[in-house]
Amino acid sequence: MSTASHALPSPRLVRTAIVLGVLLIWEILPRAGIVPSLFLPPMTTTLQMLVVEAPIYARHMLVTLQEVGIAMIFACGGGVLCGLAIGGAASARQIMLPMFSGLFAVPLVVLYPLFTAWFGIGSESKIIFASVYGFLPTLLGTAAGVQTVDRQFLIVARSLGATRMQKLWHVYLPATLPTVLAAFRLGGALAIVGVVVAEMLTSTAGIGFLISKYRTLLDSPRVYAAVVLVLVLAIAFDGLVQVLERRLGIAQQQSGRSVGKRSVASAVA
Amino acid sequence: MGLKAVVSSPSPAFSTDESGAVEVTNVGHVYETASGTTEALTDISFRVETGRFISIVGPSGCGKSSLLMMIAGLVQPTRGTITAGGRPLVQPDPTRIGVVFQDASLYPWLTARSNVEFPLSLRHVDHKIRRERAEEALDLVGLAGFADKHPHELSGGMKQRVALARGLVQDPPILLMDEPFAALDEQTRLTMGDEVLRIWERTRKTIIFVTHGLSEAIHLSDEVLVLTSRPGKLVDRVSVDLPRPRSFEVMGGRRFEELRERIWQRIRS
Numbered sequence: 001m002s003t004a005s006h007a008l009p010s011p012r013l014v015r016t017a018i019v020l021g022v023l024l025i026w027e028i029l030p031r032a033g034i035v036p037s038l039f040l041p042p043m044t045t046t047l048q049m050l051v052v053e054a055p056i057y058a059r060h061m062l063v064t065l066q067e068v069g070i071a072m073i074f075a076c077g078g079g080v081l082c083g084l085a086i087g088g089a090a091s092a093r094q095i096m097l098p099m100f101s102g103l104f105a106v107p108l109v110v111l112y113p114l115f116t117a118w119f120g121i122g123s124e125s126k127i128i129f130a131s132v133y134g135f136l137p138t139l140l141g142t143a144a145g146v147q148t149v150d151r152q153f154l155i156v157a158r159s160l161g162a163t164r165m166q167k168l169w170h171v172y173l174p175a176t177l178p179t180v181l182a183a184f185r186l187g188g189a190l191a192i193v194g195v196v197v198a199e200m201l202t203s204t205a206g207i208g209f210l211i212s213k214y215r216t217l218l219d220s221p222r223v224y225a226a227v228v229l230v231l232v233l234a235i236a237f238d239g240l241v242q243v244l245e246r247r248l249g250i251a252q253q254q255s256g257r258s259v260g261k262r263s264v265a266s267a268v269a
Numbered sequence: 270m271g272l273k274a275v276v277s278s279p280s281p282a283f284s285t286d287e288s289g290a291v292e293v294t295n296v297g298h299v300y301e302t303a304s305g306t307t308e309a310l311t312d313i314s315f316r317v318e319t320g321r322f323i324s325i326v327g328p329s330g331c332g333k334s335s336l337l338m339m340i341a342g343l344v345q346p347t348r349g350t351i352t353a354g355g356r357p358l359v360q361p362d363p364t365r366i367g368v369v370f371q372d373a374s375l376y377p378w379l380t381a382r383s384n385v386e387f388p389l390s391l392r393h394v395d396h397k398i399r400r401e402r403a404e405e406a407l408d409l410v411g412l413a414g415f416a417d418k419h420p421h422e423l424s425g426g427m428k429q430r431v432a433l434a435r436g437l438v439q440d441p442p443i444l445l446m447d448e449p450f451a452a453l454d455e456q457t458r459l460t461m462g463d464e465v466l467r468i469w470e471r472t473r474k475t476i477i478f479v480t481h482g483l484s485e486a487i488h489l490s491d492e493v494l495v496l497t498s499r500p501g502k503l504v505d506r507v508s509v510d511l512p513r514p515r516s517f518e519v520m521g522g523r524r525f526e527e528l529r530e531r532i533w534q535r536i537r538s
Binding site for chain 1: 378
């Protein structure tokens with residue numbers, strides 16, 4: 001048994017090794033001439049671009065960050081609130097939920113040209129597009145979570161005289177927190193995608209705009225450098241949600257298990 | 270309280286403290302099912318004077334829990350009226366009536382203290398007063414040292430103590446208990462019964478206790494209401510004329526057996 005555990009390295013170590021391996025291959029393939037560097041510029045060349053062109057990337061990244069931030073507030077905040085409201089009321093659920101589910105199936109990207117016509121090619125159209133894009137899955141996820149809330153929790157709240165808003169805030173929200181966070185994670189990621197895609201289509205600033213611009217100039221290292229920044233943004237957001245989950249999720253996870261401290265428990269009753 | 274308290278009659282013959290009186294008049298309950306309407310309760314009338322401890326027993330499905338939920342204001346009777354503290358009940362009023370449910374009624378994401386404070390925070394009671402009252406209530410049920418535990422860290426008996434503390438925290442004159450110890454083991458159930466009696470003797474609340482344990486009902490109550498099923502009907506009111514405090518000997522005595530036999534006969538008929 002001990003030999004087996006010695007033979008297997010820790011998952012963390014394996015993960016790091018895989019990432020390093022990919023980075024190494026990224027460096028070697030173009031350098032060895034196996035892949036043309038127009039398709040895949042070497043890793044070091046790409047990262048070098050980030051350093052050399054730092055002011056340009058920083059300026060555009062700031063635009064993207066701002067758009068993503070505002071879009072997330074609308075998408076996640078609005079999605080969670082509407083999801084709670086719709087999921088918590090049977091009539092609203094029956095009327096609205098099929099509509100939103102249907103809407104979710106529509107590829108919203110095709111509507112983006114309309115957004116630019118309505119809101120211009122500046123930040124507004126990106127923010128609005130990404131908000132709508134992230135809003136639906138957040139709403140649907142939250143509404144689904146609300147429906148799984150233990151009915152007894154609500155009966156108790158009612159016996160204690162809770163108002164509708166109090167039930168939402170004090171019962172539905174904490175009871176659905178894990179689902180809400182999962183929905184938030186998805187909605188936030190989609191808001192990032194929405195902003196970057198919108199920037200790539202029609203814009204004058206932002207990381208997506210840079211990707212689009214350098215691509216037409218066939219400047220692969222700069223394209224890759226911008227892509228790396230988008231990846232970093234997405235990974236950073238995911239990490240942030242994970243931290244949040246850990247902070248807020250402790251009590252939730254514990255409640256799911258019934259392995260209490262029996263010795264303490266039996267002391268009183 | 271005397272050996273044999275005044276038998277309560279449907280109309281108050283003399284003026285007493287009305288705050289804890291419960292009056293149920295010609296109450297019936299009909300609900301819709303897929304196979305038509307079902308009459309759950311029919312023509313139930315009784316009055317409970319302030320400070321009395323009464324139990325409701327009956328076969329499962331006789332509607333005793335539904336009756337309790339109606340007294341709590343959680344379900345509206347289809348016929349008849351219910352008053353608590355001399356006033357009709359349109360919706361749950363935790364300052365008049367506290368309810369202790371069978372199980373799963375504590376919020377797993379809150380500590381014992383926060384669960385007890387919960388009804389007070391719904392009413393925006395000042396934080397300091399809230400804390401004081403919760404401490405008092407937890408102290409009353411013998412859980413002073415467990416305020417910061419989460420429900421999953423408590424035994425079944427302790428959870429019901431917390432639920433009891435939550436029911437008592439607003440000091441309502443009436444306490445309804447819906448098979449509160451049904452999920453507990455025999456020994457814990459006996460201990461909890463004594464606890465409820467101790468608290469009742471200290472606070473002199475009106476307690477209406479639904480159970481399917483005949484011994485439990487006799488052990489605790491001044492009077493036992495017997496319901497039969499389909500439709501639920503009040504068939505007998507048995508005054509328990511056993512001296513208090515009811516020791517183990519009294520509970521095994523002849524009078525106890527007679528009462529038990531009588532109730533059992535009525536349920537079977």
